[in-house]
Amino acid sequence: MKKIIILMGVPGSGKGTQARKLVQRFGFVHISTGDLLRALDADPNGDKEDKAKLAEMKAGKLVSDDLIYKLAFAEIQKNLDLHKSVILDGAIRTVTQAKKYEEFFASLNLLDEVIVIEIKLSDETSFNRLTKRKVCTACGFILPYSKENDLKVDCPECGEKLVVRSDDNPETIQKRIREQGNIAIQPILEYYREKGELFTVDGEKSIDNVDEEVVKLLV
Ligand SMILES: [Zn+2]
Incomplete structure (x- = not known):
């Protein structure tokens, strides 16, 4: 090591x-x-x-x-x-x-x-990861960006809506x-x-x- x-x-x-x-x-x-x-x-x-x-x-x-x-x-x-x-x-x-x-x-x-x-x-994935991650409005769960996650609109934890954060x-x-x-x-x-x-x-x-x-x- x-x-x-x-x-x-x-x-x-x-x-x-x-x-x-x-x-x-x-x-x-x-x-x-x-x-x-x-x-x-x-x-x-x-x-x-x-x-x-x-x-x-x-x-x-x-x-x-x-x-x-x-x-x-x-x-x-x-x-x-x-x-x-x-x-x-x-x-x-x-x-x-x-x-x-x-x-x-x-x-x-x-x-x-x-x-x-x-x-x-x-750099493209870097940009997508930092600007397209989503957060759950109800429970705060953060969904990292991936091609597959890009299509998700509901929180996998609680089922509420996922949004892109405005400070990203x-x-x-x-x-x-x-x-x-x-x-x-x-x-x-x-x-x-x-x-x-x-x-x-x-x-x-x-x-x-x-x-x-x-x-x-x-x-
Ligand atoms: Zn949630």
Whole structure:
């Protein structure tokens, strides 16, 4: 079992869902940079300099990559020291960041322990999944988008009407796909491919199928 698992994929590819499944099944520790920033914010004894950088970020200034690396690397190291594997999803958004993480793993002599799994999904399915999922007006059940589910109008749980949520706004989703879609992540995937660390699973399949494929790569 590898010690460092990096999940890559466009919005709606289900990398968060797969990360949760791996955490439950194997006891991996999910490293969330958002959670680390929130923890720093809530910690009255946090490093003063770090908290000052965070305050600047919150005031709408540039995201401090250095602060995020510092927090993420410390958290990764802490868990590796406890002999726990770590899982990253959505933490690496640029080639520069990918390189920084690789340098860090190299400094720990752990490059052989890195596996990058792309959950491959077309931008079209990404858009459909994010804008066409439906929710039950009565019980709150969420029906994920699929070609088959697209035709359903009644809640499979309670039989009431399913509707598309108004906050799944197509313009916002299109912006996310421009920023985090296939064109945007291609250079990062290429970087990992050249290093021989990249494996791909078909994200168009069901959550359970994707889970099965991911597990096969890990064990
Ligand atoms: Zn319902």
